[in-house]
Amino acid sequence: MLKLILKDFAVQKNSFKTYVAIALALGVFFLLNGWQQMAVFMISAQIIYSFLNHAFYEDEKNNTLRLLVSLPVQREKLVYARYITLAIVTVGTFALFTLVYYVLVLSGVLKEELGTGIVSFFIIILFFIILVSVYLPLAYKLGYIKANSINRFFLIGIFAVSTAAGLVLKNISESSPPAFISRISEILSSVNPYTMLIFAIAFTASIYLVSMELSIKYFRRRNLF
């Protein structure tokens, strides 16, 4: 398992520098515009997404899935390894840049208050992980190229839906909201935000595990020859 995890890092040695540089440039852009938490999220998300895509891309470009499935290793282990690698990269990247962000805030370089805003920041990260969990089984079922094309439309869809949802919520907040929305809002505000975060983490972890099981199922059936 370890060799498969290390392989995903080793084969990206050259491309890693490029996408980290792009992610940092994106982060600087957000910082300069005053979106500090967003900058941390964008840097991390860009690195994680690029890492995942390049891992699939290297296998697709070199046709090495054919090599891997001919080795004395079960197909499910190939999938487990990819999920573990991704979990390491995700946790590691977000932890690193969140730490950098905290250090910058605590040292006064960034002027922002640390508070429950961090909960909503983590919720965004978890939402990103859910999106990745949707993408992975597609990549194992259809291959990187097809899955990536679908993913682009999916992300555009998410953007459209979230924009529309934002407008609806804005309209609701400006007028008097329907009773059920007020009730939901009351319930949510009565729950401790950290309890909510724990539930969100548990929910995301379950989605990630379901995604892994689906990927294994699809990859076992996939005809590579």
Added chain:
Amino acid sequence: MDDMILRVNNLVKKYDNFSLKNVSFNIPKGYIMGFIGQNGAGKSTTIKAIMNLIDFDGGSIEIFGLDNRKHCNEIRNRIGYVSEEQYFYEDMTVEWTGKFIGSFYSRWDGGYFRKLLGQFNLDSRKKIKELSKGMKMKLSLAIALGHRPELLILDEPTSGLDPVVRSELLEIFLDIVQDDNCSILFSSHITTDIEKVADFVTIIDNGRIILSEEKDTLLSNWKIVKAENSCFNADISEKLIGVRKGDFGYSGVTGKFDEFAKVFRKYFPGASFKSEKITLDELLVRIAREGDAAC
């Protein structure tokens, strides 16, 4: 365990436009089996089924006496497999590739792998993308041999290589069998390669095994016969495959020469026919021409 290292029994694999039809053959321990047939005859499909890379619809495959689907990883750990196309991470070095792939095999011998790289004149620091097709094939072979397999499965290893590299590889195969007591299944449509190294030959055509026997027996039993067109009838035709007719005479091949001679003399007692030794190439061409009638 018996003396057969590989047993393929009535293998069936159906595709929309092609199928393997009850493919059966065996490889004894310590021998080279040449697996020949024209492109699209079913060689690679059979090999992929043996390697459990594709599902099959019927029959069974036993390697080292074990069912290849139930004991897949245990079997793969004892097999060296070289596919027709080499699939490596192009930006990685020869050394990294060997170490990475070797780490999956319990009996990987890094020292032996490096020795083979030296023997094949492969620079371990070179990147895969810097290697020629022949070099990649040699690397693939070094990796396949690096864990000292008991069975080496080679899918068209000499296809697309220049004659010098092909000749080198054939010598390597002979050395492997002599030195390491390893059996080899070697598929190719280049019959001259098979003729040089194989102990046994299996011919496949249109998904069906036409014959599978010892190469020397096959080459001595099968002959080309030639006679005048006036000495041809339905019974003669039955004894021949791949019949070619010209203005004056016909030729065909037979695996039962004595029976052909008996029938010929019965119908045409005063006439004569010529018989010639056959090459695998000629036999394959005639079989391909005959198609299903050969079975």
